[in-house]
Amino acid sequence: MLKRVHFRSSWLPYALVAPQILVTLVFFMWPAGQSIYQSFLIEDAFGFSTEFVWFENYTYLLTDSLYFDTVFRTLFFSFSVAFLSLSIALLLAGFVDRIIRGAMFYRTMLIWPYAVAPVIAGALWVFMFDPTLGILTAMLDSFGWHWNHRLNGGEAMALVIIAATWKQISYNFLFLVAAMQAIPKSLIEAAALDGAGPLRRFRTIIFPLIMPTGFFLLVVNVVYAFFETFGIIHVVTGGGPAKATEILVYKAYSDGFIGLDLGGSAAQSTILMIGVVLLTVIQFRYVERQVDYSS
Amino acid sequence: MGAENGERVEKLAADFNASQNNYRVVPSFKGNYTDTMTGAVAAFRARKQPHIVQVFEVGTATMMAAKGAIYPVEQLMADSDVVFDKSIYLPGVISYYQTPKGNLLSMPFNSSTPVLWYNREAFAKAGIKQPPSTWQEMFNVSEKLVASGMKCGFSFGWQSWVMIENFSTWHDQSIGTQQNGFAGFDTELSFNTPELKRRIQSIADSQSSGHFAYGGREDDSLPLFSSGECGMWMSSSANTAALSSQAKFAYGQSMLPLDTSIATEPQNSIIGGATLWVLQGHSKQSYRGVAEFLTYLSGAEVQAWWHQETGYVPITIAAAELSREQGFYQRNPDYDVAVKQLNLNTPTENSKGLRFGNFVQIRTIINEELESVWAGTKTASSALDDAVSRGNRLLRRFERAN
Numbered sequence: 001m002l003k004r005v006h007f008r009s010s011w012l013p014y015a016l017v018a019p020q021i022l023v024t025l026v027f028f029m030w031p032a033g034q035s036i037y038q039s040f041l042i043e044d045a046f047g048f049s050t051e052f053v054w055f056e057n058y059t060y061l062l063t064d065s066l067y068f069d070t071v072f073r074t075l076f077f078s079f080s081v082a083f084l085s086l087s088i089a090l091l092l093a094g095f096v097d098r099i100i101r102g103a104m105f106y107r108t109m110l111i112w113p114y115a116v117a118p119v120i121a122g123a124l125w126v127f128m129f130d131p132t133l134g135i136l137t138a139m140l141d142s143f144g145w146h147w148n149h150r151l152n153g154g155e156a157m158a159l160v161i162i163a164a165t166w167k168q169i170s171y172n173f174l175f176l177v178a179a180m181q182a183i184p185k186s187l188i189e190a191a192a193l194d195g196a197g198p199l200r201r202f203r204t205i206i207f208p209l210i211m212p213t214g215f216f217l218l219v220v221n222v223v224y225a226f227f228e229t230f231g232i233i234h235v236v237t238g239g240g241p242a243k244a245t246e247i248l249v250y251k252a253y254s255d256g257f258i259g260l261d262l263g264g265s266a267a268q269s270t271i272l273m274i275g276v277v278l279l280t281v282i283q284f285r286y287v288e289r290q291v292d293y294s295s
Numbered sequence: 296m297g298a299e300n301g302e303r304v305e306k307l308a309a310d311f312n313a314s315q316n317n318y319r320v321v322p323s324f325k326g327n328y329t330d331t332m333t334g335a336v337a338a339f340r341a342r343k344q345p346h347i348v349q350v351f352e353v354g355t356a357t358m359m360a361a362k363g364a365i366y367p368v369e370q371l372m373a374d375s376d377v378v379f380d381k382s383i384y385l386p387g388v389i390s391y392y393q394t395p396k397g398n399l400l401s402m403p404f405n406s407s408t409p410v411l412w413y414n415r416e417a418f419a420k421a422g423i424k425q426p427p428s429t430w431q432e433m434f435n436v437s438e439k440l441v442a443s444g445m446k447c448g449f450s451f452g453w454q455s456w457v458m459i460e461n462f463s464t465w466h467d468q469s470i471g472t473q474q475n476g477f478a479g480f481d482t483e484l485s486f487n488t489p490e491l492k493r494r495i496q497s498i499a500d501s502q503s504s505g506h507f508a509y510g511g512r513e514d515d516s517l518p519l520f521s522s523g524e525c526g527m528w529m530s531s532s533a534n535t536a537a538l539s540s541q542a543k544f545a546y547g548q549s550m551l552p553l554d555t556s557i558a559t560e561p562q563n564s565i566i567g568g569a570t571l572w573v574l575q576g577h578s579k580q581s582y583r584g585v586a587e588f589l590t591y592l593s594g595a596e597v598q599a600w601w602h603q604e605t606g607y608v609p610i611t612i613a614a615a616e617l618s619r620e621q622g623f624y625q626r627n628p629d630y631d632v633a634v635k636q637l638n639l640n641t642p643t644e645n646s647k648g649l650r651f652g653n654f655v656q657i658r659t660i661i662n663e664e665l666e667s668v669w670a671g672t673k674t675a676s677s678a679l680d681d682a683v684s685r686g687n688r689l690l691r692r693f694e695r696a697n
Contacts, residue, residue, distance in 0.1 A: 131511075243663050259659075260655075
């Protein structure tokens with residue numbers, strides 16, 4: 001039997017959620033509403049001639065085949081980043097969970113990259129992979145690989161995926177280690193006594209028990225790859241070469257802030273918003289079913 | 296402007312402030328050209344606009360269309376009772392920024408034009424006596440450079456500006472209809488000519504023999520030249536300051552190469568760079584200060600100093616004369632190449648400049664399409680056709696919004 005606590009007053013719960021509601025309204029609902037309104041307008045850069053055009057910005061966008069290329073590129077990029085950063089973080093957390101001496105040191109070092117701002121992270125990778133001056137490029141050169149992400153779209157995509165993944169591993173690692181530490185030692189010890197090796201214990205005990213955290217991280221990672229990687233892409237490739245690393249949020253930025261086409265950019269933001277809502281719904285409905293929270 | 300040239304802008308403002316007591320100019324750096332323009336537009340929409348904003352030449356059509364936001368310079372001078380004589384400016388510079396009726400809208404400040412930079416030491420080592428003057432020679436010289444042990448023959452920065460826009464005017468070919476957009480917003484791009492396609496394809500093909508190397512957009516390719524990998528580099532003449540601090544070898548400037556299959560003589564090159572636009576919404580008193588500051592910037596001494604320090608062309612005839620009198624061209628014989636190119640012939644309808652709306656985005660499209668040629672994923676022919684059709688879509692959208 002669960003015990004339930006009841007508060008008699010009817011205003012208290014509202015008062016308690018009010019700050020959060022207010023923050024959501026001011027910082028999310030209001031700008032989102034403005035963006036939707038803007039997406040129905042065509043206006044010049046300074047806002048002198050404004051015309052309400054209903055869905056013209058959307059049809060302009062959806063009749064552009066290059067836009068769909070950007071959509072697929074974004075999906076590829078996001079799932080690559082989410083998959084790589086989650087699996088590498090899982091591997092590292094699995095190892096750190098098992099070491100006894102110096103665990104604190106490893107943990108601190110592995111969490112460090114998270115404190116680096118995306119733009120700085122991007123700048124680091126740009127320096128290392130600069131086609132003319134980069135240190136890693138020089139190393140690759142000695143193996144006969146002439147790295148040039150300014151020309152080769154595949155290499156550019158690889159580079160932004162590496163940079164975005166590198167930064168996100170820390171975050172995932174932090175949560176996964178915490179989840180692993182929360183697993184009662186007795187369970188693992190019992191399994192060990194029954195003769196289960198480290199791999200088997202990981203597969204049958206640790207992995208299922210950290211699934212709720214893993215699911216949470218999946219949602220967070222996809223959202224990260226969709227939006228927060230902007231800084232990295234901006235610094236590393238600027239969306240190039242030839243659109244090879246232009247993801248949706250970068251296109252919305254470059255059309256809106258570089259091209260000063262606010263209506264078109266707002267239409268892209270609206271589509272992006274709908275896309276992320278759908279994606280999250282799908283994740284909750286289908287992926288979450290596989291996750292067992294009760295244990 | 297940032298980096299080396301930014302420090303010189305700071306100095307100009309400080310010198311003006313020290314020269315009088317009535318006004319104080321506060322310079323502020325807002326990022327590259329596109330960032331600055333976006334920042335100014337956002338500031339204007341929030342009613343916090345600066346008095347003066349530096350806008351690059353491709354933003355001209357957007358600024359011109361914003362009639363309520365800008366304060367035309369010629370009118371500002373008249374309203375502030377400041378004597379203003381347009382005839383002191385180089386015609387090739389101010390024609391870019393005038394209305395069809397000849398009113399000057401913004402004040403030219405930093406104007407440059409692409410030139411061919413070359414590595415004198417590498418040339419000497421490869422036994423090359425003259426910088427190339429035709430495209431055929433470009434490849435021949437590249438061949439010799441590569442044979443002498445260099446990694447590549449040439450590269451270029453600002454590929455749309457150098458290889459599409461200036462290539463067209465240099466050979467007196469149109470970039471777009473309606474006099475490259477000067478005559479109206481209903482202009483269409485027209486640079487997908489067989490001649491240009493052939494040239495772009497030949498450059499892309501020459502990558503396999505090491506003649507050409509692509510080094511990225513804007514001036515990202517500068518390290519290819521300054522580190523000594525490529526012997527030649529086509530980009531803005533205003534790289535003087537950057538090269539003098541980065542290149543460890545003697546270098547020179549020469550005129551852009553001519554494609555002899557298109558023209559027998561070069562026409563003229565066009566400017567790039569920026570002008571100073573004055574924004575509406577401030578007090579009459581402060582606009583007087585703006586007028587005086589702009590007059591100060593056009594002074595012969597200031598302009599001559601700016602020209603010699605940065606490699607931007609002097610915007611007034613007097614500043615060019617003063618530089619000559621000071622013996623600058625005797626000490627630095629190549630530094631008049633930019634001015635010579637701009638004044639080579641009286642500009643034609645094809646070569647006086649360009650004025651396309653949404654041109655910032657169109658340049659991005661041109662970058663993208665050219666990159667796919669360099670990467671070998673498209674032929675020059677289909678890339679230029681695609682650049683034109685994608686660009687025209689944006690021109691129609693600009694026409695629709697204004």
